[in-house]
Amino acid sequence: MEEPYTLPREAFDVLAESLGGKQKAEVVAKAMESAIGSIQQRANEEILKQKQYLKTELKDELKYELVTRELFEERFKGVEERFKGIDEKFKALENTMLERFKVVDEKFSSLHFKMNIFIAIALIALTFANPTFVQLLEKIF
Secondary structure, X not given: OOOOOOOOHHHHHHHHHHXXXXXXXXXXXXXXXXXXXXXXXXXXXXXXXXXXXXXXXXXXXXXXXXXXXXXXXXXXXXXXHHHHXXXXXXXXHHHHHHHHHHHHHHHHHHHHHHHHHHHHHHHHHHXXXXXXXXXXXXXXX
16 A cells, blocks of 8 residues: 655745745645645556556567467477377387398298208218218228
8 A cells, every 4th residue: 555645844844934824834735745645546547557458468469479378289289299190100110120120030040041051961062072081981881
């Protein structure tokens, strides 16, 4: 709450001197204080009204210039859904790639086994095709 306005002592003394007495000065001083208080009150009310008006106007202008929280959240949800979709696609791709790698691993395992058999047969064939080994066998048996 605002304090009521009081006339400064020097101003009251000037009034008393010019009006010819303290009682007359008191009446005029009270009237002036009341008028000034009323003016202050109206000024404060007008300031509050203007403040409210400017606040509303500024809010309306900013609404078109800035992103509101609702709009931000709505767009963020859209982006979040897109990332979920991309994440699901990557997971599906990962699963597909894992299956393909398993097939390739199985093929390499099969090829490895076949290569081992081929090497064993080649070694046996080269061993039996070697004339020195054949002569050694003839001597042993």
